[in-house]
Every structure is written in C-alpha cells, then in structure tokens.
Amino acid sequence: MTNTLYIPVMDGSTSLNGVIAMFINNWSGNKTQLTLVNHPSDSLTIPIPTSLAAQGAKVNPDLALLTTLPLLVVGESETFSRLTVSGLAAVSRHLMKESDDPVVVKSLGFRGNCLQAPAECSLWTSFCEVQMVQSTILFMTQQQKQDVVEIPAVLAKLEEHMKQPIRMHNVVKRCQKDQPQSAGQLKQGEIQKLAGSLLEHSYVEGPDMTLADLLLFPCITLLADRLSELGVQLADHLPRISAWLTRMKPAVSQAWNKTVGEKQFPDIGSLRIQPQPKVKIPRVKEISLYKKDTARRTGSVGNLSSEEIARVIDLLKRQRLMWLDNDNGARVTTELPEGLISHIDVAACSDFTAKIDWASLPDPAHPQQGHVPGSRVDRKIQQLDGMATAVIDAVSEGDVVVDFCSGGGHLGIILACLLPRCHVVMVDNKEESVRNARRRVAQLMLNNVAIIQSNLDYFRGRFDLGVALHACGVATDLVLHTCLAQRAAFVLCPCCYGNLAHPELPVHYPQSELFCSRGISTDDFSVLARMADHITPSGRLAMAAVDLDRLARASQENYLVYLKKLKPDLCSPKHDLLIGMPLKQHGTKS
16 A cells, blocks of 8 residues: 655646645655655745755646645555545645654654544644645735834744643653653642643643644744844744744754755855834733633633523514514424525424335445444434435436545445445544544445545535534534535535634634624524524524524525434434535525
8 A cells, every 4th residue: 555645746846735734744754655746835935945846746627626735545455445635734644644753653642633623623633734824925025124024923922832731641650751850849739730830741632742843843844944034033022933943953954954944044144234113013812722721711601691592582582583472382483584494394203214225235334334323223324324315315417425523434335325327525623533434434435425524614615505514613613615616506414503703713703694784693593503502492492593593694695594303302412414405506406
C-alpha cells in the first residue's frame, strides 16, 4: 500500500500549506511518496529547492477538484479501500504515523490524539491549522508601514496562551516528576489545582513538543523573519514565543532547511540601519486557546431558569412562530408566511414500518457490522431507514450524494448499496470512524464510493444532494451552507443543539430573515438551543424552532423545504428531519 502526498507547485513555488506539509513529511523521515502538482496556489507562495520544483506533474483532475491541496492519498489494500486525506492536521497525522521514529510518534501526544478534533469544533485545531496560516498569509502579503508595525493578533493570542496553566493528561504526575520539590509541599487538593501552573510551558501544549508545535513553526518562523526585516524583534515584545522558537530550531532546522533551502545571509555591505518603528501589540483576552477554558464562558451557564424558558416560549407564541397548543405538548403549531415551508410534521409517533428490505442487504452493510452496540441496533436501523428513504425519494440516476460527518459509514454504505447508479462520497474527520468505513467498503467491493478524511470546509467536490445524520451542533449548519452554495438538495437530522449556544462559532444565529424580523435575538436563540437538548414538551418545541430557523434560511434561498421527523420518536431524542430541494427561477425543482 503506497501513500502519496500531493503538493501544489507553480513557477518553482508552493503554497504556505504546501510548505508546512512538506516540512512535516521531511521531519517525519520522508516515508511518504511526494508528488508535486502543477496547480496554482493562494496569494502567498514560497520558493522551494530547484531540485524539487522540477518534479512538477499532473494529478487526476477529479482528485484535485474533490478537495483542497495539499492532500494525501492512502492506497487501497485487500482490507481497506482507498482514502483521500485533506487538511493540515489530518494530513500531518498520517505522515507522522508512517514514521518508525519514537520521537515522531511521541509528538502525536497522549494516545496519539494531538489535533485529532476537527477545526470546526475545536478552537485549538482551528488556531493551529487555519487561523495561524490565514494570518501569516495576510501579514506577508500586505504592504507594511515603515514607522508603525502591528504584530499579528494570532501571535499575541499565542503569547497569552503560553502564560496560562498547562492542560494535559496526567498533569499531576508530570508535575510530581518535573517539579518534585514544589509538588511535595502541596496537599492533594492543592496540587490538583496548581499542577498546570507549576509546569513550564516550554512548548505550545505544555512541557513536550507535539504536532501543534510543528504546524505552527513554519508560520511563526516566516512572521519572525518578516518582523525582523521591519526592525521588530520577537524577544522584545513576545518573549515566550521567542524562547519557544529558539527551543524549536535545533530540533527541526534540518527538516526546515531541506524544505525551503538554506537561508542565505545578506552581504554585510548591503545592510543599513533602519529606524526603530513604533510597535503595536493587539490587546487580547487573558485566556488559553482551548474551548474548555472556563474564562471563555460568557452569559448564563449551567441549568436554564424557569423564567428564561417561559420568556422564550412566550416570545415564540407572541411572534406566531411556534407554540404548544395544549398542556401536554402533544402538538406544535406554527403560523408562517405562505409558502415558506411546504410541510411540517412533528407530531408524536410510536409506530415504525421499514421502507427498506434490510434482509436483502449484505452483512457488511448492516449496522451490526459497523460496531453499533446490540442495544442500539434497532434504533439505528430506524434512523437509517428514515434517512435513506428520504434520500432515495430525492435523487436521480447518476447523482452524486455526499454523506457529511459520515462516521463509520452506516448511512453512506447503505446508500451506495441501494443506489448503485449514483456516486456516494463519505466525508468525516475522525480517523477511527474512517478506518471502519474503509474496511466495510473494501469488504463490499463497492466501486461507487469515495472516502475523504477532512474537515467540512476542505471539501470542494460538486454534488447533487448532501446528507448528514446527527452532525454535531454547528456541523449541521456548515453542511446546510455547503448545500446551499452548491444549489444541492439536502436531507439533515441535527443533534447536539445545546452546542449552538457557544459564543465562538463560525455561524451567526439566528440565521434566517424570518427569525431576525420577528425579534428573536442571539441571546433568545441561545436559550432555545439549550432548551432543545431537554426531552420535554418545551424542549421539543425549542428543537423544532431551531430547525425552523434552518429551513427558513434555506427557503429564502429559493428552496422547497419540509420539516419532518424520523419515526418512531424512540429511535432518537433528536429526530427532526430537514429536507430541502432547490427550485429553479420559475418555481419547479432543479
């Protein structure tokens, strides 16, 4: 099984992401075959050694159009189907896992989990993989003033992050090992609270170098060099990052020089003394870059008060959006603009009649083969039956169906079996889930399936219908927006509504003109989202209201939309089914 890393190259240069991926590959021991692809890059390009640049080759256009470069293709075997990997963190993790160097393996962190969480739900992964790269490109390509230099905010945030107590597995044991005298003077309760503060924040995640350090090193090196050219030294303004950079260089300089070539020092006669510029350092919050940092919590936390619930329910009723029309919450009623939503069905249901002939499916396609516990198999079958039926009703022969947040492939594999004349793409960023999906696809010898391990926003393929079963929190809305941008149909069953109350998300709530025009504020929506995770009549009302906002957002983009549910109710507490079909200008389905 041969793995190939594809890097974009044009005129002897590559993208910043390309440089980072090549650097990780070099540092990991070059176990992966490198292929340079003739492909334009973003606004910042970085020269690479001439010997490498001359190796430019063409790549399968379908591969390049499916997701963003750089990408890694993991070859198929008898046991596993082929896999395409995109995104710096995911690609880097695969590159490092190919290494037999214990130092490289250790850099993947405890249980190999460093940067495993996808960027759309992890602030730390997003910072290392997206924000730092984007900010570096912006700073390097912008015209800088000679008399005033503003240090990029990402550097100020990282400096503040490294001031905070360390958060790591077994932090107490590590503290007792590294700081035995200080730890020995503390009582058990005290050391639990103070261990993270006693350890030295030598690297960005703690006392050890990890993948996070390796991803950040190229960006910070480029920024430090550019700041130095402008007369600004990191050590004078960001001492922790400066010390970190000094600590990193001996460990990675060989791989870095191999990636970008030896740095040529300027002729001393050409140097001139520059006036010292005024340096502006952005003010940032005194918090870490971790989502679970308690300092990030804003607004009300913990249990909702009865007053908050009553206020929001009353607001929905006054605005004629949704209300419970009897005391036991058996029915939800709405009063909406004509044509906004074609059909609403959220009535209670206890009956289930399978639409799919489950006995006819091959064993590897059955949820039992996908590591679903026996106690959950029946409910999983009911969920998949409802989702697959909705997809089958919406697609045509030859359509491309994308199963976003596909996990172990439960839904995508069933769709591939039931729709042999359609092409199914499964997208997920969880390595173990993707591994299970690849194994099952190989067993079934399906030739109408492609599997991609990446974040949602790296997927670039054209498709006709997007589907997501229990995509967590904001992931459902990212899928929705991807479908709207492609004018693709969608079949969605959301979950984890309470996560939408988090203040730092890539989607602003409420999303629809309907909710905004009727006075539903961000705070009101936050209460609704938190209510929706409770299995009560008011919780079911809130869940339907959140999904109404999603469908209203699609409706204003000229979609025919339906709010239905998976049946029976007991198949899952989160059973709302959102269906949307794009309309042409004259009002018929595309």
